Amino acid sequence: xxxxxxxxxxxxxxxxxxxxxxxxxxxxxxxxxxxxxxxxxxxxxxxxxxxxxxxxxxxxxxxxxxxxxxxxxxxxxxxxxxxxxxxxxxxxxxxxxxxxxxxxxxxxxxxxxxxxxxxxxxxxxxxxxxxxxxxxxxxxxxxxxxxxxxxxxxxxxxxxxxxxxxxxxxxxxxxxxxxxxxxxxxxxxxxxxxxxxxxxxxxxxxxxxxxxxxxxxxxxxxxxxxxxxxxxxxxxxxxxxxxxxxxxxxxxxxxxxxxxxxxxxxxxxxxxxxxxx
Amino acid sequence: xxxxxxxxxxxxxxxxxxxxxxxxxxxxxxxxxxxxxxxxxxxxxxxxxxxxxxxxxxxxxxxxxxxxxxxxxxxxxxxxxxxxxxxxxxxxxxxxxxxxxxxxxxxxxxxxxxxxxxxxxxxxxxxxxxxxxxxxxxxxxxxxxxxxxxxxxxxxxxxxxxxxxxxxxxxxxxxxxxxxxxxxxxxxxxxxxxxxxxxxxxxxxxxxxxxxxxxxxxxxxxxxxxxxxxxxxxxxxxxxxxxxxxxxxxxxxxxxxxxxxxxxxxxxxxxxxxxxxxxxxxxxxxxxxxxxxxxxxxxxxxxxxxxxxxxxxxxxxxxxxxxxxxxxxxxxxxxxxxxxxxxxxxxxxxxxxxxxxxxxxxxxxxxxxxxxxxxxxxxxxxxxxxxxxxxxxxxxxxxxxxxxxxxxxxxxxxxxxxxxxxxxxxxxxxxxxxxxxxxxxxxxxxxxxxxxxxxxxxxxxxxxxxxxxxxxxxxxxx
Ligand code: FES
Numbered sequence: 001x002x003x004x005x006x007x008x009x010x011x012x013x014x015x016x017x018x019x020x021x022x023x024x025x026x027x028x029x030x031x032x033x034x035x036x037x038x039x040x041x042x043x044x045x046x047x048x049x050x051x052x053x054x055x056x057x058x059x060x061x062x063x064x065x066x067x068x069x070x071x072x073x074x075x076x077x078x079x080x081x082x083x084x085x086x087x088x089x090x091x092x093x094x095x096x097x098x099x100x101x102x103x104x105x106x107x108x109x110x111x112x113x114x115x116x117x118x119x120x121x122x123x124x125x126x127x128x129x130x131x132x133x134x135x136x137x138x139x140x141x142x143x144x145x146x147x148x149x150x151x152x153x154x155x156x157x158x159x160x161x162x163x164x165x166x167x168x169x170x171x172x173x174x175x176x177x178x179x180x181x182x183x184x185x186x187x188x189x190x191x192x193x194x195x196x197x198x199x200x201x202x203x204x205x206x207x208x209x210x211x212x213x214x215x216x217x218x219x220x221x222x223x224x225x226x227x228x229x230x231x232x233x234x235x236x237x238x239x240x241x242x243x244x245x246x247x248x249x250x251x252x253x254x255x256x257x258x259x260x261x262x263x264x265x266x267x268x269x270x271x272x273x274x275x276x277x
Numbered sequence: 278x279x280x281x282x283x284x285x286x287x288x289x290x291x292x293x294x295x296x297x298x299x300x301x302x303x304x305x306x307x308x309x310x311x312x313x314x315x316x317x318x319x320x321x322x323x324x325x326x327x328x329x330x331x332x333x334x335x336x337x338x339x340x341x342x343x344x345x346x347x348x349x350x351x352x353x354x355x356x357x358x359x360x361x362x363x364x365x366x367x368x369x370x371x372x373x374x375x376x377x378x379x380x381x382x383x384x385x386x387x388x389x390x391x392x393x394x395x396x397x398x399x400x401x402x403x404x405x406x407x408x409x410x411x412x413x414x415x416x417x418x419x420x421x422x423x424x425x426x427x428x429x430x431x432x433x434x435x436x437x438x439x440x441x442x443x444x445x446x447x448x449x450x451x452x453x454x455x456x457x458x459x460x461x462x463x464x465x466x467x468x469x470x471x472x473x474x475x476x477x478x479x480x481x482x483x484x485x486x487x488x489x490x491x492x493x494x495x496x497x498x499x500x501x502x503x504x505x506x507x508x509x510x511x512x513x514x515x516x517x518x519x520x521x522x523x524x525x526x527x528x529x530x531x532x533x534x535x536x537x538x539x540x541x542x543x544x545x546x547x548x549x550x551x552x553x554x555x556x557x558x559x560x561x562x563x564x565x566x567x568x569x570x571x572x573x574x575x576x577x578x579x580x581x582x583x584x585x586x587x588x589x590x591x592x593x594x595x596x597x598x599x600x601x602x603x604x605x606x607x608x609x610x611x612x613x614x615x616x617x618x619x620x621x622x623x624x625x626x627x628x629x630x631x632x633x634x635x636x637x638x639x640x641x642x643x644x645x646x647x648x649x650x651x652x653x654x655x656x657x658x659x660x661x662x663x664x665x666x667x668x669x670x671x672x673x674x675x676x677x678x679x680x681x682x683x684x685x686x687x688x689x690x691x692x693x694x695x696x697x698x699x700x701x702x703x704x705x706x707x708x709x710x711x712x713x714x715x716x717x718x719x720x721x722x723x724x725x726x727x728x729x730x731x732x733x734x735x736x737x738x739x740x741x742x743x744x745x746x747x748x749x750x751x752x753x754x755x
Contacts, residue, residue, distance in 0.1 A: 027506055037463060043555065043564040044463070068564050084463040086500035216555065216565075219461050219502055220687050221471075222547035223529045228538055233531065238689065252538055255640035259540045263566035270561035 002085040004078050005058055011137040013065045014108055015074055016050065022057030024049075024087050030095065030115035031210065031242055034059070034087030035218045038072040042083060045069045046215045046237070048187075049088060050111035062111030062140065068267040089218045090241045093208075095119045099182035102174070103129040103149065104167050104196055106188020110141050112210060113187045117148040120185075126150050128181075130170045132188065136161035167192060168199050181205050186245060190254050197245030207245035211236050214257065227253045283325060289390065291326045293399055294319040301620040305590045308475045308558055311617060317355070320409040324352035326390055327401045334387035335403060340737030341367045341444075345384060345403055352406055358417075360410045365423065369447040369489075370440065370736065372415065372482045373469060375408025378733045379611050415485055422493050426453035431750050434459060434517040436503045436690070439467020440732045441523035441723030443486065444739030445746070446495045449519075452747045457517070458490075459501040464554060467525050468724075469732070471554040472546070474584050476591065480553070504689035509697070509719060519746045522697075522705060522714070522721040523739065526729065527687025531680055532576065536634030541568050541642040545577070545585045545681035552588045570677035571595045574645055576631055577681030578608035579729075583615060585679045586623045597623045598673060602630040602650050602663040626673070628652070630665065634678060644672045683729050690725075697721075704728055712742035717755050720746055 006018040024034065033048045045067075051060035065074040076082075093116050101120045105113035110131050121127045129149040133139040134157045146152050154162025155170045163170060167188075174181065184207040186196040193209040200207040213225040213236045220238040227234055230247035234240065296319070298304075298312040315323065327349040335345040344363050351360035364371045384403045385391060391400025431454050435442045438460035450456045464470050466483040491497055503509065509520055529544035531537050548567070551557040555565035573589040575582050578601035586597045599618065601608060604627050608615060619625065628650040635644040649669035652661035686703035698706045698715040705714055705721040712720045722738030724730055749755065 023506055039564075041556070041559075041563040084500050086461070086463070086502055088505055089502060216547060216550055217462060217471075219689060220528045221526070222550050223531065223544040224547045226538060233533075233538065235528065238528075252640070255540060256538065258640075259568070260566040263560065267561045267564055267566065 001081040003081050004076055006078055007076070010140045013074075014062070014138065014140065015065070016060055016062045016111070017073070018058050018060050019082060019085065020057060021059045021085055024085070025052040025057050025059050026054045028052050028059065028088035029092030030119045031093030031112070032088035032090050033241060034061070034085055035089060035215065036073070036082050037084035038069055038076070039083050042072070043069050044084075044216055044218070046089070046212060046218060048112035048210065048212065048241070050114060062108050064108045067264050068271060071268070086218065089237060091239070093119065093185070093242060095123050097124045100126045100128060100180055102171070102181045102184045103127060104132070104171065104184060104186040104188070105129065105145070106132045106167055106192040107134070107138055108140070109188030109192075110139070110145065113185065114141060114144055114148060116185055117145060121148055121150070128174070129153070130155060130167050132156070132167035132192070134158065166195070168195050171196065171199055175203055183208070185210070190250055190257065193245060194250035197248065197250070201246045208242045209245040209248060210241045211243060211248070211253065212241065213253065214259065227256070285328055288326050288328055289393055291322055293326070293402060294323040296405055301622070304476065305621050308591055310479050311476055314412055315405055315409045320352055320406060321355060323402055323406055324349045327353070328389055330389050334389065335384040338384040338387050340383065340733045341740050343368050343407070348410070349401065349403070349406060352410060357410050357413045361414045364407060364410065367740065368736070369444055370486050371407050372411035373440070373478060373486065374733055374736070375404050375411055376478050377473060378404055379731060380404035381612065383733070415482070422489065423451055425451055425493060428455070429453045429750065431455065432457070432517045433746060434512045434520045435523065436521065437461070437467055437523040437525055437723070438465035438487070438497065439523055439525045439723060439735065440469065441735040441739040442467065442521065443490060444736045445521045445523065445722070445743045446490055447493065448740060448743030449746055450490070450493050450495050454747070454750065455496075457496040457498060459503050460497065460499045461502045461524075462554065463499050465497055465499060471550040472581070472584070474549065474553055474588050476587065477584065502689070504693040509690065509694045509716070513718060518718060519750060520719045521742055521746065522690055522719065522725055523723045523735070524687055524690060524725045526684040526724045527703075528685045529680070530683050530685055532631060532682065534631060534633050536636055536642065537680075539634050539636040539642040540640050541570070541676055542634055542678045542680070545581045545679050546684070548585055548679045549581070549588060552592065558592060567592060568677050569593060570675070572673075572675045573677045573679065574598045574600050574673055574675045575679045575681055576600050578603065578610060579681065580610045580614050582681035583610045583618045585681050586618055587621055589677065589679065590621055590623065594677070598626045599623050600626045600629050600631060600647060602628065603660060604628055604652060607660045628663065630663065632670070635672065642675060642678055644674050645678055646670055646672045684724070686725060686728070694719075702728060710741060711745035712738055713745060713755070718749070
C-alpha cells in the first residue's frame, strides 16, 4: 500500500502529492514515470515523477485534476493510499555534459523538468530554465527551479507574472541575443512542445520532449501509447517517454490523446449522478 | 452394490454428451460464459465412454501428462474428489485448462474412441470432464491445499503471474521453497486475466486459482515491473537463488500500413485488456473507456482474433468482420472458437488483406481498404501462400479496427540482463528440457521463450522448469 504523506494545492486544480514508495524512490531516475490507479474500478494513468527521496522513501507527483482519475486523486488526503502504483517506468533521461541546456517547462510540466534540471546541472551543464504558465498561479515550483538552474525566465500568457507571451517568445529572445544553446528539453502541454520543436528546428537546436500519452500497462504489451516518430511507430512507455522533438508527429499524438474525450466527460457526469462528488 | 462392467461395444455406443450452452442471440448481450458445463449425469455418462486403454495414448498428447484414464475412471465411479486430486498431481489449473486447452489437438486427438468412431469430434471429451471436476471441486466447501514439504529456506523469484509462472510457483512451493511471484500488472493471471475474455474464462476462476497459491504460502507482489524496479541481478543479490522468467507475450505486432495510428485502431492486446482486465464493458461504472463501434474489422485468424471479434459483438457492434488473408481451412484458431464466432454472427471475410486505413477529418478510422487474395504455392509453414489479386481493391466501412496478428518479444528483461541470450526474434533461449537460460540460476518459459504458444504449453514448460529448479537448488549443479 502506498500511503499519501502530503498534499498541497498550487491552484484549485493543480496539486502535488508525496507518496510513500521506498522501492521506487530508490530506483527512479530523472525522466521516469509511474502508473497509478485510484480505486478498484479505476483507470491506469501515467504520471511523471517530479521528485523523490530515497532515504525517506517517498516520491512526489504533481498533477492537474482534469479527468476522472486525476480528480479522484485530488480528493485523497494524507493517510489515504493509492490503490495501485507501479514504476519506475520508461527510460531515464540521458544525462551528460552538453554545455548549455535550456529547460522549458509549461504548467505541470515544470514538475518533471525539475529533476532533469538538477541532474543536468550536477553533470556540469549551464542550465537555463524557462517556466511558462497561463497565469501567475500556474507557474509552479519557482524556488526549486531556481535552485536547480543558473538562470530562470518566467513567462505567462496573460502577463500576470514575468514576461508576457509564450515560452517560444522567450526562447526566440535568447536566440536573438545570440545565446548558445546546446540542448533544449521541453516538457508541458503537447501544443507547447510542438511549437517549441518547430522553433528550435529552424535553428537546428537538438530538442527532446517528454510525452505523456494514454497508457494501460506501461510495459510495451498493448501499444496504446504509440506515437509516430520520424515515420516509425514508437511505444512511449518503453521507447520513451523522451523523443527527438523534431521527429515527433505532434498532430497525430494530440488526436490520439483526444480519443476518449466524450467518454471522459461521460465518466465524470456518471460519477456526479451517483453523488460521488 | 456392484455395477456391471460395460463392454467396449456398449461404451462406444454411448453418444458424446452435449454440453448445454447459452444461445448465440442471448449471449452476445452479456459477457457470461458460453457453455454451462456438464451436469453430474452427463459427466458420468461421458466418462463411461472411456475404454481405459492400457497404453493411454491420451496421456502422451497432454503437455503436462495428466493421468487421464485414472481421473476419468474416478468420474465414472462418481468419486469426483479423487478425480480432481489425480489431475492436480500434474496440473495446477484444471478449471482453466478444461476451458482453454486445444484438446482436439492434444489429448483427444489420439483417443481410441475417436479413432474407432472415425472422428476426433467423437473422442472422449476429456477437456469437458476436466472442467466438470474442477468446477465441482470449487463448489465444495474447503478444498484442501496440496501438501507442502518442510521449508528449505531457499528463495525463488517467479517473474510474471501467468500460466507458466503459476505452475512454477506451485511446483516449487510444494517442494518447500519460499516463492515470490512478481507481477507487472495490478492483477495476477497474466493472459488469463488480461487476454482471454470473461465469456471464455470467468475471471473468478482465475482468482480462485491464484488464491490457492497464496494459501499455499506463495507471496504475490503485483505492480512490480521487473527490469525496472529490480533487475534480475538485483533480485539474485537479494537472496533469490533461482529466478524463473515467465513474462509472456510482448509487444503487439502491427500491420505497418498507412493510417494505423488513427483513432479507433487497436492492437488485440489493447482491445482485450481494456475489455477484460480493465472491465471497460462496465463503463461508466468502471473508469476505463473503450471505443464504441457499429462496424468493426478484426485482422487475423487465430484464437485472439476470435476473442476480439466476439468481444466487439458484446460491446454492441452491429457488424463484425474477421478479415483473414487465407481461407477458412488455414485459420489457426480452434474449430470450436471459429464455430462460436460464426454462430454469433461474426462475418468471415476470407482471402482478404488490408492495405491502408482511411481516416475522417477528426482523425478517426472510417474505412479500411483491402485487397482480395488467392492461394498460391505452399510456403514454409506448409500452408498455401496468399497472393494478392491485382486491381481487386475495395473498402469496408468501419469505426473500430483490431489488429490480431501476434506479438514480438518484450525486451524489458533481456535488455537489463545482458547475460541472458535471446534468439533473432528476441525470445529468450532456454534448454527445452530444463528451461535453463544462458545465465546461471535463471530459467525461462512460456511465450517469452516459445513466441506465441498456448496456456497449456506454457504450463508444460513451467512444470519442467520447476523440476529443474528444484533439482538445481538441491544439488547446486548447473
Ligand atoms: S502503455 Fe501499453 S504498450 Fe505502452
